[in-house]
Amino acid sequence: MKPIDYYGATWQERKKIREQYAIEQDNKCYFCGRPLNEKPNQNKKINWKLFPKNFLQYPVHLHHNHETGMTIGAVHAYCNAVLWQYHNE
Secondary structure, eight states: OOOOBTTTSOHHHHHHHHHHHHHHTTTBOTTTOSBTTSOOOOOSOOOGGGSOTTTTSSSEEEEEOTTTOBEEEEEEHHHHHHHHHHHOO
């Protein structure tokens, strides 16, 4: 799978690429490796005030590099928060 520009993509394109990443990742989170249809291990405290109110509306997110905008993989919403809050990703 080739990454796409997250910032230049429509929501429909983002949805399609997120679904393709999930298939290629054997439906496992890019970050934690647990199945995307299950809850991840939630062992990090998240400051939810840092995130938009609708951040958890969708359980699977499209992880991307915030500097280049290029997509990386499908992750749990919680894992996306961990990546951003603790790893600046």
